[in-house]
Amino acid sequence: xxxxxxxxAAAKDKREGKSASTQAGEYVHEEIEHIKHGKHGAKSxxxxxxxxxxxxxxxxxxxxxxxxxxxxxxxxxxxxxxASKKAKKAPSKTRSAGAKKALKTASKKTTAKKVVGKKxxxxxxxxxxxxxxxxxxxxxxxxxxxTKGPAVRKAxxxxxxxTxAKKSA
Numbered sequence: 001x002x003x004x005x006x007x008x009a010a011a012k013d014k015r016e017g018k019s020a021s022t023q024a025g026e027y028v029h030e031e032i033e034h035i036k037h038g039k040h041g042a043k044s045x046x047x048x049x050x051x052x053x054x055x056x057x058x059x060x061x062x063x064x065x066x067x068x069x070x071x072x073x074x075x076x077x078x079x080x081x082x083a084s085k086k087a088k089k090a091p092s093k094t095r096s097a098g099a100k101k102a103l104k105t106a107s108k109k110t111t112a113k114k115v116v117g118k119k120x121x122x123x124x125x126x127x128x129x130x131x132x133x134x135x136x137x138x139x140x141x142x143x144x145x146x147t148k149g150p151a152v153r154k155a156x157x158x159x160x161x162x163t164x165a166k167k168s169a
Contacts, residue, residue, distance in 0.1 A: 001091060002027060002030060003030060006026050006027055007059065009026040010024075010026040010027065010056070010059070016149075020061055021063055023056065023061045024052065024057075024061050025052075026056075027052040027056035027061070028049050028052030029052070030055075031048050031049075031051050031055065032048055032116045032121070035048055035112050035116045036116055038112065040099070040103060041103055041106055042115055042116075043115070044115060045115055045120045045124040046124065047115075048115060049124070053077075054080050057081050057084060058080045058084050060084045063077075
């Protein structure tokens with residue numbers, strides 16, 4: 001179940017006119033934090049993202065699967081969207097306790113760092129971006145610039161200038 005602050009952040013993004021994927025990003029971020037703190041054990045970065053997207057869809061965010069997504073992914077997204085329209089039940093205490101116990105006894109081979117470390121997330125982002133067309137990336141960047149607001153735009157411009165300076169030095 002998503003935390004209150006995650007729901008509020010997603011609602012704020014929606015009010016600001018940001019895309020569904022940006023709103024869903026709040027849930028993905030929460031999921032990554034959960035993995036870092038050992039609340040559950042995702043085996044890969046992709047799995048962590050999928051769990052976050054599922055939570056977002058179940059919470060009413062209109063995050064559609066990509067056009068190239070498999071039938072299984074599209075089916076799961078449809079199930080999540082349908083679940084968002086149903087009345088919500090409290091999670092089973094017995095099942096929650098069992099899941100926590102399983103996490104404590106699970107192998108620690110797949111550490112949080114391997115799954116949601118900076119390098120793992122960077123690799124995943126680059127891989128996802130490489131599958132998109134240049135025009136798609138450009139359109140997304142233009143929309144992001146429009147919805148940022150002047151203060152955040154200024155900070156982003158300063159950061160970009162610092163990065164350029166580092167690379168040229």
